Amino acid sequence: MIGICLLILLTTTLGGTSKVHIISQSGLHYIQYGKEISLNCSFLSPDEATTTWFRHAPGEKPLLIASAYHYIPAVYYNGFDKTGRFKVLKEKNSFNLRISNAEPSDSATYYCSVAYYTDIALADWTVLILKGSSSSLSAVLQPPVSDAVELGGDTTLQCSILTDVSAGDHSVYWFRHGSGESHPGIIYTHGNRSDECKKSSETDSPTQSCVYKLPKRNLSLSDAGTYYCAVLICGEIIFGNGTKLDFEEKCALDPTIVVLVVSNIIALSVALFMCRKHSSHHKDAAEAHAYQ
Numbered sequence: 001m002i003g004i005c006l007l008i009l010l011t012t013t014l015g016g017t018s019k020v021h022i023i024s025q026s027g028l029h030y031i032q033y034g035k036e037i038s039l040n041c042s043f044l045s046p047d048e049a050t051t052t053w054f055r056h057a058p059g060e061k062p063l064l065i066a067s068a069y070h071y072i073p074a075v076y077y078n079g080f081d082k083t084g085r086f087k088v089l090k091e092k093n094s095f096n097l098r099i100s101n102a103e104p105s106d107s108a109t110y111y112c113s114v115a116y117y118t119d120i121a122l123a124d125w126t127v128l129i130l131k132g133s134s135s136s137l138s139a140v141l142q143p144p145v146s147d148a149v150e151l152g153g154d155t156t157l158q159c160s161i162l163t164d165v166s167a168g169d170h171s172v173y174w175f176r177h178g179s180g181e182s183h184p185g186i187i188y189t190h191g192n193r194s195d196e197c198k199k200s201s202e203t204d205s206p207t208q209s210c211v212y213k214l215p216k217r218n219l220s221l222s223d224a225g226t227y228y229c230a231v232l233i234c235g236e237i238i239f240g241n242g243t244k245l246d247f248e249e250k251c252a253l254d255p256t257i258v259v260l261v262v263s264n265i266i267a268l269s270v271a272l273f274m275c276r277k278h279s280s281h282h283k284d285a286a287e288a289h290a291y292q
Contacts, residue, residue, distance in 0.1 A: 020045040020114045022123040029127045030237070031106075037099035039125050041112035044093060047071075049116040051095035053088060057108040065110075068095060104129050107171075107232075109186060126186050128173070128230075128237060140231050142240035148248050149219055157214040157243050159229030163197070170233035172212045177242070178225035188214060219247070 021044045031037050041051070052067040066081075068074040068090040080086040087098045095114075099106055107129045114121045141160040149155045159172065174188040197210035216223060224247060229240040 018119045018121065020049055020116050020119045020121045022112065022114060022121045024112075024123060026123050026125055029125060031102045031127055031129050033102060033104070033129055035102050037097075037102050037106060037127055039097040039099075039110055039112070039127075040094065041096060041114075041123060042094045043114045043121065045114050045119075045121075046116050047092070049114050051090065052113045052115075053095070053097050054111040054113070055108050056111065057105075062111070065097065102129050104171075104232075128232065140229055140238050140240040142227075142229055142243045144241065144244065146227075146243050146245045149245070150248050151219060151221065153219055154215070154217050155219065155245070157216065157227050157229075157245070159212045159214075159240055161210045161212075161229075161231050163208060163210065163231075163233060170210075170231055173230040173232065174214050175228040175230060176223075176225050177228065178222075216245075221247070 022041060023044060024040055024042045029037070029039075039053075041053075043049075043051075048070050050067060050069045053065040054062045055065055056062040063080075064077040065086060066074045066076045066088045068088070074088045074090050076086070076088075085100045087100075089096045089098070095112060097110065097112070107127060109124050109126045111122060111124045113123075139162045141162075143158065146155055146157060157174075159174075161170075161172075163170065171189060173186055176185060176187050197208045212229065214227065224245055226242040226244050228242045231238050
């Protein structure tokens with residue numbers, strides 16, 4: 001995570017005109033179980049640029065998949081070349097990743113980075129692996145709007161699912177779609193679990209109810225948006241309708257307005273004082289002239 005954060009920090013703080021640009025569009029990909037994952041990273045950069053692929057699964061640290069420099073063959077890391085499923089193809093202006101025979105463990109966010117000295121470009125793709133179709137999942141329920149919250153406050157978003165008792169474990173993902181963003185970004189997963197579930201109170205009912213919560217602390221404007229709960233079970237993924245998180249508007253005075261009002265009051269007070277002083281001076285002068 002530190003490596004990716006460093007890349008982002010360098011990208012946003014170094015300034016100047018960058019010599020590297022990734023022209024591929026990031027996005028959210030749904031891949032059927034057993035199919036091939038194709039992630040294409042096309043870019044514009046000098047020939048001597050270094051290109052890398054990372055994988056970041058929710059709840060795990062980012063892992064470097066492979067890197068390539070100039071025309072030197074790509075180097076693999078963290079055992080990604082051992083299974084034979086991960087392949088990278090380096091060409092003059094592209095560094096593409098292929099993952100064959102997709103597995104559920106491949107669900108993650110994949111980052112492509114291109115670096116030329118201090119110029120760095122970064123793009124990401126979120127991949128979710130589906131295993132087919134299933135009717136084991138009945139519904140994903142979310143309240144349309146969250147409870148009223150204030151900036152700096154706390155809240156907890158909730159997602160309830162109804163599923164068949166025999167469906168087994170499932171994974172729950174949370175996505176946030178902020179205003180102006182092209183696609184939702186994955187922010188958290190509850191992993192493969194069903195320990196948050198309770199069987200229906202009806203003896204013969206085959207269903208169970210599961211409740212998942214996403215606590216949010218010290219909220220800022222960047223947390224605003226619509227939060228979607230998605231459940232992956234038996235190869236099927238179902239999205240909730242989303243919960244919109246907005247902030248209460250406080251009746252607070254703008255500091256700029258306060259400064260302007262105070263400065264105007266001071267200026268008016270000074271003007272009145274000067275007028276009174278000027279008037280008093282003339283009055284004293286007139287009285288002195290009358291006694292002469």
